[in-house]
Amino acid sequence: MRVYFDYNATTPLSGESADAVMRATRDIFGNASSIHHFGQQAKAVMDDARSAVATLVHAEASEIVFTSGGTESDNFAIRGAAEALESTGRRHLIASAIEHEAVLNTLRALARRGWRTTMLPVDQSGIISPDRLREVIDADTALVSVMHANNEIGTIQPVAALAAIAHEHGALMHTDAVQSAGKIPIDVRTLGVDLLSLSAHKFNGPKGAGVLWIKRGTKMQPTVTGGKHERNRRAGTENIPAIAGLGAAATLAARKMTAEAARVSALRDRLEAGVLRDVSGTVVNGARDPRVPNTTNISFERVEAESLLIALDLDGIAVSTGSACSSGTLEPSHVLKAMGLPSHRTQNSLRFSLGMFSTEAEVDRVLEALPRLVDKIRGLSRKTALA
Amino acid sequence: MSGGVDSSVAAALLEEQGHEVIGLSMQLYDQSEGQTSFGSCCSIDDLHDARRVAAVINIPHYIVNFEKQFHERVIANFVSEYTEGRTPLPCAHCNSDLKFATLAERARGFGADAVATGHYARVDSDAGGRRQLKRGVDASKDQSYFLFSLTQEQLACAVFPVGALPKDEVRAYARQRRLPVAEKPDSQEICFIPDNDYRSFVSKNAPEAVRDGVFVDENGHVLGSHTGVHRFTVGQRKGLGLSAPTAAPMYVLALRPADQQVIVGPKASLEQTTLTASGVNWIADEPAGSLRVETQIRHHHQAAPSAVRSLGDGRAAVIFDAPQLAISPGQAVVFYDGDAVVGGGWID
Numbered sequence: 001m002r003v004y005f006d007y008n009a010t011t012p013l014s015g016e017s018a019d020a021v022m023r024a025t026r027d028i029f030g031n032a033s034s035i036h037h038f039g040q041q042a043k044a045v046m047d048d049a050r051s052a053v054a055t056l057v058h059a060e061a062s063e064i065v066f067t068s069g070g071t072e073s074d075n076f077a078i079r080g081a082a083e084a085l086e087s088t089g090r091r092h093l094i095a096s097a098i099e100h101e102a103v104l105n106t107l108r109a110l111a112r113r114g115w116r117t118t119m120l121p122v123d124q125s126g127i128i129s130p131d132r133l134r135e136v137i138d139a140d141t142a143l144v145s146v147m148h149a150n151n152e153i154g155t156i157q158p159v160a161a162l163a164a165i166a167h168e169h170g171a172l173m174h175t176d177a178v179q180s181a182g183k184i185p186i187d188v189r190t191l192g193v194d195l196l197s198l199s200a201h202k203f204n205g206p207k208g209a210g211v212l213w214i215k216r217g218t219k220m221q222p223t224v225t226g227g228k229h230e231r232n233r234r235a236g237t238e239n240i241p242a243i244a245g246l247g248a249a250a251t252l253a254a255r256k257m258t259a260e261a262a263r264v265s266a267l268r269d270r271l272e273a274g275v276l277r278d279v280s281g282t283v284v285n286g287a288r289d290p291r292v293p294n295t296t297n298i299s300f301e302r303v304e305a306e307s308l309l310i311a312l313d314l315d316g317i318a319v320s321t322g323s324a325c326s327s328g329t330l331e332p333s334h335v336l337k338a339m340g341l342p343s344h345r346t347q348n349s350l351r352f353s354l355g356m357f358s359t360e361a362e363v364d365r366v367l368e369a370l371p372r373l374v375d376k377i378r379g380l381s382r383k384t385a386l387a
Numbered sequence: 388m389s390g391g392v393d394s395s396v397a398a399a400l401l402e403e404q405g406h407e408v409i410g411l412s413m414q415l416y417d418q419s420e421g422q423t424s425f426g427s428c429c430s431i432d433d434l435h436d437a438r439r440v441a442a443v444i445n446i447p448h449y450i451v452n453f454e455k456q457f458h459e460r461v462i463a464n465f466v467s468e469y470t471e472g473r474t475p476l477p478c479a480h481c482n483s484d485l486k487f488a489t490l491a492e493r494a495r496g497f498g499a500d501a502v503a504t505g506h507y508a509r510v511d512s513d514a515g516g517r518r519q520l521k522r523g524v525d526a527s528k529d530q531s532y533f534l535f536s537l538t539q540e541q542l543a544c545a546v547f548p549v550g551a552l553p554k555d556e557v558r559a560y561a562r563q564r565r566l567p568v569a570e571k572p573d574s575q576e577i578c579f580i581p582d583n584d585y586r587s588f589v590s591k592n593a594p595e596a597v598r599d600g601v602f603v604d605e606n607g608h609v610l611g612s613h614t615g616v617h618r619f620t621v622g623q624r625k626g627l628g629l630s631a632p633t634a635a636p637m638y639v640l641a642l643r644p645a646d647q648q649v650i651v652g653p654k655a656s657l658e659q660t661t662l663t664a665s666g667v668n669w670i671a672d673e674p675a676g677s678l679r680v681e682t683q684i685r686h687h688h689q690a691a692p693s694a695v696r697s698l699g700d701g702r703a704a705v706i707f708d709a710p711q712l713a714i715s716p717g718q719a720v721v722f723y724d725g726d727a728v729v730g731g732g733w734i735d
Contacts, residue, residue: 304493310449311497314409377496 003317003362005271007202007294007355008151008179013245014204014356020248021206024241032238033229042240049247056250057177057196058187059213065233066243069210070178073197074102074145076212076223076234077174081143081195082110083221085172090142094171096120096128096157097338103145103176104334116140124339126155126286133165141171148191149180152335152351153286154295156180163192172218178202178210182253183292184261194218200242204356205249209242264354265293267363271352272296274367279374285336285349299341299349303377308350311373317366321350388412388440388448390433392568393505395440396557397548399564401503402444409499410441410448413490415457416579439567451493453485460484462579462592469589469617470596472642473717476533477577482506483536483668491544503546506530507554509726510542518542520670520728525553532686535721535731536668589617600647602629605640605656616642619649622657622713638713658710664720664732667703671729680722680729682707684714695722695729703732 004012013021024045030038032046046066054061067073082093093110095103097119104119111117118136120128128146137144144166149156163173174195177186182203188196195218200209214220214233226235253260276282281301300308305321312319321333336346352366388394388410402408412434434450441448461481468475491502507523508531518539523529537545549557561569576583590597597617602610611630613619619627623639629651638657641650662684674697681690682705692708705720714734721731 304496306451307493307496310409310451310493313449314447314497373497376498 001316001362001365003365005352005354005358005362005366006318006320007358008154008351008353009320010201010207011204011355012357013206014249014252016252017200017205017245017248021241021245024244028240028244032240033227042238045240045244045247046238049243049250052247052250052254053198053211056186056254057181057198057213058189060216062231063188063213063216065212065214065230066238066246067210067212067234068208068239069201070100070176070197070199071102071210072224073178073199073210073212074100074174074176075106076220077195077197078103078106078110078143078145079223080220081172081174081218082115083223084219085142088142090140090171092116092118092138092140093143093145094118094120094133094136094141095145096122096147098122098126098128098150098152098335099145099147100151100176100178103147107145120146122338124286124341126150126153126335126339127290128157128162130158130161130165133162137165137169137171139169141166141169143172143174145174145176147179148175148177148186148196149184149292149295150286150335151179152333153297153339154179154291154353155286156184156290156292160190160192163194167192179295180292182249182257183294185257188213188215200246200249203249203253206242206245208239209246211246260356261293264356264358267354267358267360268294268296268352270360271354271363271366272298274363275370278367278371283345285341285345286339294354295351296353297336297349297351299345300374301344301348303348303374305348305350307377308348308373311377312350312366312369315369315373317369319350319352388437389505389574390436390440390568390571391505391574392561392566392571393507393549393557395437395505395566395568396552396561396564397503397505397546398440398446399444399560399566400548401546402446403564408444408446408503409494409497410437410446411490411494412437412448412450413457413485414450414452414454415461416454436568436571443566444564451490453489456485456489457481457579465577466589466592468717469585470593470644472616472644474620474715475717476719477579478533479536479719482534483538483541487537487541487545491541495544501544501546503548505549506534506547507550508534508547509550510545510547511727517672518670521550521726522723522728523547523550528554531728532683532719532721532731535670535719535728536666537670538668539670542670586615586618590615593617596644598647600649602627602649602651604637605650605652610637610651613649616644616647616649621715627651642716654712657713659714660707660710661705662714662720663698663702663704663735665702665735667697667701667730667732669697669730671724671727673697673730678722678729680724683721683723684711684734685718690721690723693722701732703730 028041030042032042050061050064053064095107107117120132146157146162159175166173173193175193176197178199181198194215196213198211201207224235229235283299285297309321332346461477465475465477494502507528509521511519522531580588597615601612619639635653637651640652677694677696680695682693683690693705695705697703716734718734720734722729
């Protein structure tokens with residue numbers, strides 16, 4: 001039995017989503033911009049998906065813009081808002097230090113073009129304090145971007161409180177909800193944000209489909225220019241099969257969310273408690289609450305995370321650590337570093353993220369393997385240290 | 388698995404023999420786009436090749452990040468050796484201090500019994516169970532010189548599957564197994580200096596050690612100026628840039644970093660009959676007295692008849708039967724008994 005506990009990296013397609021992708025691939029080839037029958041078929045698939053996503057985040061269908069995924073949505077949110085607000089003279093952007101690279105590197109790119117950027121620090125809880133935002137926001141701030149749930153430790157950020165502060169200062173608020181959408185309830189009006197990113201493949205939909213929700217009336221410049229697709233907000237012939245899969249994933253997530261959140265969090269808690277009980281020198285990184293139900297990030301004292309990750313994989317258990325760079329190697333997590341954890345704890349942490357197809361038997365299988373593999377690695381490093 | 392043909396074939400041979408094989412590639416320097424582009428060995432393209440080979444022979448493959456260790460144990464030593472007027476041999480350090488140290492320990496951590504590489508060398512045991520390190524069968528490719536510093540413990544877990552094959556058979560096997568690297572050219576240069584410009588690399592990594600100095604002949608006469616002793620190696624003739632013409636071609640005889648002097652002289656003065664070495668590792672039993680051996684003083688050097696004796700404390704002295712050209716401090720000296728490595732050390 002191979003165990004997949006890396007749902008925050010990506011998720012397997014649900015049957016419903018796979019069927020939707022297949023149907024759209026096989027039966028629908030029209031260009032959604034065409035006026036004729038074939039175009040209308042494609043348009044109908046998109047309309048269904050748009051409504052399904054709007055329902056998932058309690059938005060209007062017209063506020064949903066389809067993109068190629070979370071990274072494009074984050075880029076669009078930040079670059080599109082920055083460009084639209086450039087004429088107002090606001091030249092300051094704020095993000096948290098624990099954002100995904102899609103946000104961090106977009107801010108860095110804008111910083112090289114003269115934008116002032118500020119990173120909000122975070123403490124060991126892994127939760128951004130609204131006080132930190134109050135300290136740095138000013139009349140120049142164009143946009144604040146703070147993720148809804150962190151991808152590495154799962155902590156949920158106080159987005160509504162942060163959005164209120166942003167708005168007091170006349171700035172826009174964006175949240176990267178890639179790791180929360182489909183896992184916990186989202187209501188864009190309650191969150192109070194102007195822009196929200198999500199991605200289908202993080203909740204059992206296909207890769208290559210994402211959404212930027214843009215609150216009605218928000219001024220944005222498109223970053224992908226061309227035809228009049230997506231009401232002039234994102235050009236390019238739409239990826240109908242992926243969008244169909246996204247719609248099916250959103251429908252399924254909305255329908256099963258309450259039950260799934262309870263089921264998955266029980267599994268996660270069983271795993272977490274078991275690891276803390278059965279493996280000495282372990283500690284959970286970041287606050288355990290509020291946290292998305294599927295994620296736990298644990299440091300293993302005196303264990304190189306890279307070794308444990310490989311040992312687990314050879315044992316048939318897939319987890320992850322830090323962020324993978326382009327060549328697939330591991331670098332110390334910028335999230336754990338930003339939380340101020342000592343370097344040994346950033347080098348020996350593993351992320352376990354569960355989801356739709358996870359079972360209790362899988363959790364128990366991991367709890368059987370982990371103590372054995374950790375002992376083996378620790379035994380060797382003890383020997384080397386003595387030699 | 389460096390992504391080259393030798394380590395790819397090593398993995399494929401072991402897989403065919405029925406071993407459970409885990410492919411590992413080492414990332415040794417920053418690979419991000421926009422950074423200084425490094426390397427032929429283990430560059431992004433090579434990691435890509437290693438992964439494709441692993442997929443073809445159907446073994447798991449991982450990239451382990453040893454940037455920090457590589458810098459501490461190989462690059463730092465490489466740079467300091469040059470600034471101290473010596474000629475370093477980074478591959479030997481990488482073998483004994485990284486591949487058969489940190490990498491081997493990692494591999495044992497997930498249950499591996501041995502570490503295999505694509506080196507052209509062989510490991511045997513003598514009657515008493517002591518490990519022997521031998522030259523690869525293909526004399527033109529032999530890499531035992533770079534492995535002299537492996538301890539008995541390291542040799543006990545070392546496997547060199549291509550050491551018993553000539554290079555053309557390695558390539559033929561790669562073609563037969565349809566490995567995507569079968570026709571890939573051999574890598575030649577030092578992996579972290581792809582353009583072979585070690586001088587700029589040293590200047591960049593140790594700017595404080597780069598100072599102007601002078602050339603002097605054996606009698607102390609100044610013959611010109613230079614921009615740093617790290618730019619020269621013992622035996623070098625080309626690119627000296629002496630200010631005055633000399634009667635005979637001049638060679639670098641020695642480097643004195645303390646006063647930034649490069650000593651030059653005629654070829655005859657490059658010849659020496661003795662050397663001493665430090666950090667000596669005896670793979671065979673440490674000799675009690677003088678031992679007849681063939682001694683190799685650099686990678687492409689015909690091992691020369693000589694006698695070696697241990698001076699204790701990891702030191703040894705060698706007397707050659709005939710004078711040798713350009714014995715370079717910092718290079719490895721390796722003692723052979725026929726095909727077998729008796730031991731080796733670092734030239735003082």
